[in-house]
Every structure is written in C-alpha cells, then in structure tokens.
Amino acid sequence: MRDAAENGQLALLLEVTGTPKPGNVDRHRDYEGLRFEHFAAGAVGALSGLRLAAEGAPVGRAFERAVAGMSQQSGGNTQFGALLLLTPLVAAAGTDRLSPEGVTELVEATTVEDACDFYRAFDHVDVAVEAPPDDLDALDVRRGSDATDALEARGTTLYDVMELSADRDGVAAEWTNGLARSFEAAEWLLADEGPVYRRASRVFLRLLADEEDTFVVTRNGPEAAAEATRRARAVLDGEEDAEALAEEFVARDINPGTTADLTAAALFVALQRGLEV
Amino acid sequence: MRDAAENGQLALLLEVTGTPKPGNVDRHRDYEGLRFEHFAAGAVGALSGLRLAAEGAPVGRAFERAVAGMSQQSGGNTQFGALLLLTPLVAAAGTDRLSPEGVTELVEATTVEDACDFYRAFDHVDVAVEAPPDDLDALDVRRGSDATDALEARGTTLYDVMELSADRDGVAAEWTNGLARSFEAAEWLLADEGPVYRRASRVFLRLLADEEDTFVVTRNGPEAAAEATRRARAVLDGEEDAEALAEEFVARDINPGTTADLTAAALFVALQRGLEV
Numbered sequence: 001m002r003d004a005a006e007n008g009q010l011a012l013l014l015e016v017t018g019t020p021k022p023g024n025v026d027r028h029r030d031y032e033g034l035r036f037e038h039f040a041a042g043a044v045g046a047l048s049g050l051r052l053a054a055e056g057a058p059v060g061r062a063f064e065r066a067v068a069g070m071s072q073q074s075g076g077n078t079q080f081g082a083l084l085l086l087t088p089l090v091a092a093a094g095t096d097r098l099s100p101e102g103v104t105e106l107v108e109a110t111t112v113e114d115a116c117d118f119y120r121a122f123d124h125v126d127v128a129v130e131a132p133p134d135d136l137d138a139l140d141v142r143r144g145s146d147a148t149d150a151l152e153a154r155g156t157t158l159y160d161v162m163e164l165s166a167d168r169d170g171v172a173a174e175w176t177n178g179l180a181r182s183f184e185a186a187e188w189l190l191a192d193e194g195p196v197y198r199r200a201s202r203v204f205l206r207l208l209a210d211e212e213d214t215f216v217v218t219r220n221g222p223e224a225a226a227e228a229t230r231r232a233r234a235v236l237d238g239e240e241d242a243e244a245l246a247e248e249f250v251a252r253d254i255n256p257g258t259t260a261d262l263t264a265a266a267l268f269v270a271l272q273r274g275l276e277v
Numbered sequence: 278m279r280d281a282a283e284n285g286q287l288a289l290l291l292e293v294t295g296t297p298k299p300g301n302v303d304r305h306r307d308y309e310g311l312r313f314e315h316f317a318a319g320a321v322g323a324l325s326g327l328r329l330a331a332e333g334a335p336v337g338r339a340f341e342r343a344v345a346g347m348s349q350q351s352g353g354n355t356q357f358g359a360l361l362l363l364t365p366l367v368a369a370a371g372t373d374r375l376s377p378e379g380v381t382e383l384v385e386a387t388t389v390e391d392a393c394d395f396y397r398a399f400d401h402v403d404v405a406v407e408a409p410p411d412d413l414d415a416l417d418v419r420r421g422s423d424a425t426d427a428l429e430a431r432g433t434t435l436y437d438v439m440e441l442s443a444d445r446d447g448v449a450a451e452w453t454n455g456l457a458r459s460f461e462a463a464e465w466l467l468a469d470e471g472p473v474y475r476r477a478s479r480v481f482l483r484l485l486a487d488e489e490d491t492f493v494v495t496r497n498g499p500e501a502a503a504e505a506t507r508r509a510r511a512v513l514d515g516e517e518d519a520e521a522l523a524e525e526f527v528a529r530d531i532n533p534g535t536t537a538d539l540t541a542a543a544l545f546v547a548l549q550r551g552l553e554v
Contacts, residue, residue, distance in 0.1 A: 013317040040290040041554040
C-alpha cells in the first residue's frame with residue numbers, strides 16, 4: 001500500500017484533477033502559462049521533501065526541500081500552500097498521530113531553524129503574499145533567506161511566523177488551528193460517493209462557501225473574495241452552474257488557491273483514512 | 278533537476294494528461310471504472326520500481342516492483358505496457374546510455390531471473406493478452422509466477438520472452454527493436470511547440486497513424502485496429518476531428534493502449550533530452 005509520502009503526492013494530483021473547481025487549474029482548465037502539466041511536474045518534484053517529512057526530518061527542512069522540488073517546472077508557484085499544509089500532516093502520519101491534536105503538538109514544537117528553512121523556501125519560487133505590518137518588516141517573507149538573521153535574533157519559530165500571519169492568510173490560520181478544516185473536509189470526502197475527482201470538486205465548493213479565500217483577497221481584493229464565497233454557496237444551493245462559474249472565474253483570474261490548498265490537505269487525510277482510488 | 282526515475286513518473290502523468298488521444302483515458306475522458314485518477318495513483322505507485330531501475334537493479338525485478346506499486350488502485354491495469362517500456366529506458370538513463378544501442382545492450386543482457394520476475398508481475402494485475410501458440414502453452418504469461426519452472430527449464434530470458442511475442446505485441450516488438458519508435462517519437466515531441474499535453478496528443482496520433490495498435494487487435498480484432506490507424510491518418514490529414522473521434526472510440530471501447538505506452542516512452546526520452554515542462 002501507499003505510504004504517507006506517496007499519499008501526499010497523490011493528494012496533490014487528485015486536487016488538481018478535481019473539476020470543476022471554479023477559478024483553479026483543474027482537469028479541464030488551464031491558465032495561460034500555468035497549466036495542469038505544471039502541477040503534475042510539481043507533484044513529482046515534491047515527493048522527496050514529503051518523504052523527508054514522513055521519515056521524521058524537521059518540518060521546515062522537509063517543506064523547503066518539497067518546495068525546491070516542486071519548483072522544477074516552468075509554471076511558477078503551483079503548490080506552495082498545499083505543501084505547507086501537507087508537510088506537517090505527512091510528518092504526523094509518519095509518527096502515527098494524524099489528528100488535530102497530533103498535528104498541533106507537532107507544529108507547536110517547530111523551531112527557529114524551521115522558520116529559517118521556511119523563509120529559504122521563498123528563494124525557490126515567487127509566492128503572492130501581502131506585505132506584513134511595518135513593525136514586522138524585517139520578517140517579510142519576500143526577504144527569503146535574507147530574513148534568517150532577524151528570525152534568529154528574535155527567536156521566532158515557524159509556529160510564531162504562522163501565528164503572525166494567521167489573521168490574513170488562510171494557510172497560516174489552518175496551521176495554527178490543528179488543520180481543523182482539513183480534517184473536517186476529509187470526512188466529507190469519505191462520506192461522499194463516486195469518482196474522487198468529483199468529490200474533490202464538491203469539497204472545494206463547500207470549503208469556499210464556508211470561508212472567504214485569502215489568496216483571492218491578496219490578489220483580487222476583499223470584494224472578489226466575498227463574491228467567490230457567495231457564488232460557491234449559490235452553486236451548492238443549485239442557483240448557479242459550477243462549470244459556468246469555473247469558466248468565468250478563470251477568465252477573470254479569480255483563483256481561490258488557498259481553498260485548493262485545503263482541498264489537497266483534506267484529500268491526504270482522507271487517503272490515510274481509507275479513501276479508495 | 279528531476280532524476281531518471283522522476284522523469285519516468287512524470288512521463289506516465291504527461292501521457293494520461295495528453296488530450297485528445299482517441300480511445301484512451303485522457304485529461305478529458307474516462308471509461309466507466311477506469312478513470313484518470315487511477316492512472317494518477319498508478320504513477321504514484323510505480324515510482325519505487327522505476328527508482329530501482331535507475332539504481333541498477335535487474336530490469337525484471339524493477340519492472341515487477343513498478344507493476345506491484347502501479348496496481349495499488351481500483352482501476353486495474355493502467356500502465357503495465359508503459360512500465361515495460363519505461364523500465365529499460367530508465368535503467369539505460371541511469372547508466373548514461375539512453376540510446377537505441379544502449380537499450381539494446383541492456384535488454385539483450387536480461388536473464389532467466391528477469392523473465393521469472395516479468396511473469397510474477399502478471400500476478401498483480403489482469404492484462405489483456407492473446408493466447409500463445411500451442412507449443413508455448415507452458416510460457417503463457419497468464420500463468421503468472423506458475424510459469425517460472427518452465428522458464429528455468431528452458432533457459433528462457435526476458436529478451437527471449439519478448440522475441441516470442443514480438444510478432445503480435447507492439448510493446449514486445451518495441452522492446453526487441455531498441456525502442457526505436459519511442460526514440461523517434463521523442464524527437465517529434467522536442468521539435469513540436471506549445472503545451473506538452475497537446476504535443477502528447479499529436480505524437481499519439483502520429484504513432485497510431487504509422488502502425489496498427491496490437492492492444493486493439495487483441496481486444497477488438499484486426500478490423501478495428503486497421504480502422505483506428507486509418508482514422509488517425511484522417512485526423513492528421515485534416516479530414517476528421519480528433520475530439521469527435523475520441524468520443525466515438527471511447528463509446529465503442531476501442532482503446533489503442535499500446536500506442537499510449539509508446540507515447541509514455543517517448544515522453545520519457547524527451548524529458549531526459551530537455552523537454553521543458
């Protein structure tokens with residue numbers, strides 16, 4: 001059977017295969033310059049980092065290696081956020097504590113060195129992030145590895161970094177909340193029926209309907225994020241067509257990438273808990 | 278950068294992503310019970326066997342392990358033939374002799390033990406094959422590992438096994454011909470332009486137009502195989518629409534799987550030779 005690292009890789013592939021996922025690259029839709037094949041190559045490259053996580057390497061180091069491998073394709077940032085969620089999940093599965101409590105224990109134990117490796121990961125790929133508040137300028141992730149001196153001087157752990165971003169970044173919020181939404185959505189996947197690529201679509205829509213996507217906030221503004229969530233609800237209520245919405249959001253470049261990251265995390269947990277492919 | 282085993286895995290993913298590939302599962306089409314997600318899981322599972330090949334393990338053993346991993350999904354035989362081509366290619370790349378001559382040297386050196394492992398691979402998955410001639414009944418691959426006594430008694434190597442099947446099996450024919458068509462098609466991929474999933478589609482159509490698919494012969498008969506090749510030519514000549522043909526062939530269950538196997542092999546060679554994703 002597949003081990004935790006392999007299930008992490010498969011979760012990345014099943015996420016991008018899921019369709020329709022309005023605004024995302026999926027089995028049926030590409031962006032110009034960011035295509036399905038880039039996500040496939042990203043998943044191939046990410047495995048060796050996920051394997052480090054499964055084998056007990058520090059979370060920051062495993063993440064940085066996964067991102068380094070993921071970035072070996074020409075589409076740019078395909079799965080940075082998904083890997084940030086998958087790394088502690090795979091590490092938790094590798095030590096047989098794949099639960100919100102187990103992951104919380106694991107992320108709370110991260111160190112300054114984990115934080116430094118997280119910043120180093122930004123050297124591999126351009127990630128769309130918001131500027132931090134002025135007093136945290138020295139910890140701007142866009143500094144990449146140049147920020148490590150500041151991290152060390154302040155004794156900032158990776159968990160601390162995530163806490164500082166949790167109010168404006170859905171991946172960081174999930175990280176500091178025991179990956180609660182990912183675990184819940186995994187149960188939706190397991191309770192659902194039919195092909196996995198359709199289940200992934202439905203989970204994506206439910207997650208987006210439940211909470212605004214911070215990646216859309218960053219790239220398109222708060223009104224677009226509110227609209228995305230409102231219209232995902234309309235799809236679930238049968239008032240909008242998911243395929244038409246997918247076409248429209250791709251045309252408008254409204255890409256709920258954080259919701260896709262959560263979908264990948266949920267797929268991983270579901271695979272570990274017996275989701276059959 | 279990706280190593281040879283990773284490029285083997287990516288080739289499997291790019292093959293199934295390529296669309297339209299008339300009659301195949303592809304990015305846009307599934308069969309009932311055999312879906313894109315099964316190919317994704319097959320590619321995840323195959324990697325550890327491909328890694329053995331890259332690291333110099335015997336070809337038969339690496340292939341058997343790749344098939345064992347590939348079969349860890351519920352769709353059945355997704356990539357048996359593709360792995361039979363990829364294993365010697367990855368092994369050749371691992372020893373820096375990725376050429377028709379290098380692969381020939383490698384497959385000619387296979388042993389009786391390689392043949393036994395090849396037969397063991399049939400224990401993992403149902404593969405559609407034709408019955409062998411009566412005098413070769415003891416070597417019927419459908420006997421799986423039960424045939425190993427006969428292989429040992431006769432001193433039959435894996436190369437010998439492939440030679441015995443080369444007149445009715447396109448994968449075996451490719452194996453005993455230095456993978457010449459795969460190397461040629463790799464050059465088509467490299468000379469082409471645009472997204473890889475479209476290049477993969479065009480290579481598939483050219484390969485099918487050039488030669489009848491033996492998997493179609495086995496499953497649908499020689500007339501269907503002749504028709505598939507004739508209509509692939511018509512697509513290349515602009516007389517038929519590839520998307521419409523893809524819909525029709527899936528509906529009629531005419532699946533040119535051997536041509537897909539060759540496409541995966543060509544993608545691997547192209548990736549090793551610098552195809553950018």
